[in-house]
Amino acid sequence: MNNLVxxxxxxxxxxxxxxVIGYETGPTGVARPAFITNSExxxxxxxDERCVQNLAVYLTKHEVRKLGKAxxxxxxxxxxxxxxxxxxxxxxxxNLVVLGISSEGNLLDIADIRVMQGIIxxxxxxxxxxxxxxxxxxxxxxxxxxxxxxxxxxxxxIKCYACRQACPMCYCTRCTVEVNQPQWIxxxxxxxxxxxWHILRAMHLAGRCISCGECGRSCPVGIPCHLLxxxxxxxxxxxxxxxxxxxxxxxxxxxxxxxxxKESFIx
Amino acid sequence: MxxxxxxxxxxxxxxCTYAGADLTGTSRIKYATNxxxxxxxxxxxxxxxxxxxxxxxxxxxxxxSGCHPNDCHYTxxxxxxxxxxxxxxxxxxxxxxxxxxxxxxxxxxxxxxxxAEVVNxxxxxxxxxxxxxxxxEMVNKSVEEEVxxx
Ligand code: SF4
Ligand code: SF4
Ligand code: SF4
Ligand code: FES
Numbered sequence: 509m510n511n512l513v514x515x516x517x518x519x520x521x522x523x524x525x526x527x528v529i530g531y532e533t534g535p536t537g538v539a540r541p542a543f544i545t546n547s548e549x550x551x552x553x554x555x556d557e558r559c560v561q562n563l564a565v566y567l568t569k570h571e572v573r574k575l576g577k578a579x580x581x582x583x584x585x586x587x588x589x590x591x592x593x594x595x596x597x598x599x600x601x602x603n604l605v606v607l608g609i610s611s612e613g614n615l616l617d618i619a620d621i622r623v624m625q626g627i628i629x630x631x632x633x634x635x636x637x638x639x640x641x642x643x644x645x646x647x648x649x650x651x652x653x654x655x656x657x658x659x660x661x662x663x664x665x666i667k668c669y670a671c672r673q674a675c676p677m678c679y680c681t682r683c684t685v686e687v688n689q690p691q692w693i694x695x696x697x698x699x700x701x702x703x704x705w706h707i708l709r710a711m712h713l714a715g716r717c718i719s720c721g722e723c724g725r726s727c728p729v730g731i732p733c734h735l736l737x738x739x740x741x742x743x744x745x746x747x748x749x750x751x752x753x754x755x756x757x758x759x760x761x762x763x764x765x766x767x768x769x770k771e772s773f774i775x
Numbered sequence: 776m777x778x779x780x781x782x783x784x785x786x787x788x789x790x791c792t793y794a795g796a797d798l799t800g801t802s803r804i805k806y807a808t809n810x811x812x813x814x815x816x817x818x819x820x821x822x823x824x825x826x827x828x829x830x831x832x833x834x835x836x837x838x839x840s841g842c843h844p845n846d847c848h849y850t851x852x853x854x855x856x857x858x859x860x861x862x863x864x865x866x867x868x869x870x871x872x873x874x875x876x877x878x879x880x881x882x883x884x885x886x887x888x889x890x891a892e893v894v895n896x897x898x899x900x901x902x903x904x905x906x907x908x909x910x911x912e913m914v915n916k917s918v919e920e921e922v923x924x925x
Contacts, residue, residue, distance in 0.1 A: 654869065704824070
């Protein structure tokens with residue numbers, strides 16, 4: 509990705525941005541996030557199939573904000589996260605340089621939000637193929653099997669909240685999980701409380717999840733918690749015909765309504 | 776199971792369903808006493824977590840009810856609630872939590888007889904389903920996990 513490095517250097521040298529958020533190779537050979545503030549260090553930047561982490565999560569962190577104006581290496585999920593964060597007024601689009609990466613891994617020329625929006629609109633926005641099989645298999649189970657499956661999975665949860673920390677849309681400075689008056693979610697990790705935590709998280713991400721899969725990847729005990737939010741992504745599209753992170757102007761599905769929203773269960 | 780009396784919790788809005796339930800009473804219409812009514816300002820205020828807390832604390836069935844569309848005292852609370860329930864129900868179905876135990880309804884202040892019917896049909900349905908054993912078991916097991924970890 510020589511042109512990524514060159515572009516990063518150019519941006520830093522001209523002081524157009526003060527930090528480039530991208531990926532570098534960590535000591536064990538995995539890709540990890542890099543925050544490049546000096547053009548001499550820009551050679552570290554990489555982009556390859558190891559670079560899967562959703563970097564947009566850093567845009568709302570004050571440690572990163574205080575570095576100054578940022579450029580960010582952005583694959584489709586990152587671009588969609590950026591759209592969500594702009595539409596929820598967490599970041600300002602003009603203050604950000606997007607170093608877009610195409611699905612083939614090439615650097616895209618993204619001059620502004622409109623260009624980014626065009627790229628997003630041309631992409632497949634449904635849940636990525638690698639998750640569809642498991643989602644379909646779960647949907648086919650009986651209610652008893654589903655309940656058993658989720659109890660088994662969620663019994664492993666140690667409430668480390670990595671899934672929350674890794675999600676760009678979980679930027680709340682005081683998450684409901686930390687509220688103790690009332691105590692919505694028990695502090696201890698047990699199957700029932702873990703289930704309540706995951707229902708809460710999934711509901712908060714309904715219509716906001718952009719299907720990056722980062723929450724599931726970040727879980728140290730391998731709970732596929734991304735399937736909960738991705739299932740709702742499917743449902744949001746079925747009912748309301750929208751995908752999250754497609755416009756900087758949209759309000760998320762759960763903060764708006766249409767008088768003629770259709771359902772079949774309210775008597 | 777013949778002596779099973781379902782516990783049903785009803786989350787209702789102040790302006791329509793609660794007033795409707797009042798009318799049921801003042802009209803002297805009898806209905807199942809299994810229901811415990813909890814009054815909220817609006818359906819928009821009925822957090823989905825409250826439904827989970829009801830199940831966790833022993834409810835076998837739940838009713839959620841408020842003003843008919845276009846009649847919300849705060850104009851749009853019930854429209855927002857509707858979207859929330861659509862998503863909540865889909866999530867519960869995906870996780871195998873029994874939504875047959877939950878009735879969602881619109882009952883106005885003038886529908887005293889209808890409130891009695893909503894309660895009676897819900898209680899009858901939950902009676903048929905029996906106690907919500909699988910949820911209670913999960914909660915109890917979790918308490919045991921807790922004691923073991925102490
Ligand atoms: S789980 Fe909900 S409250 Fe917590 S950070 Fe995410 S969106 Fe915010
Ligand atoms: S897949 Fe997970 S981390 Fe990614 S946007 Fe959805 S909830 Fe957040
Ligand atoms: S990352 Fe995994 S273990 Fe940690 S809170 Fe989330 S689901 Fe639980
Ligand atoms: S006041 Fe009854 S639903 Fe809003």
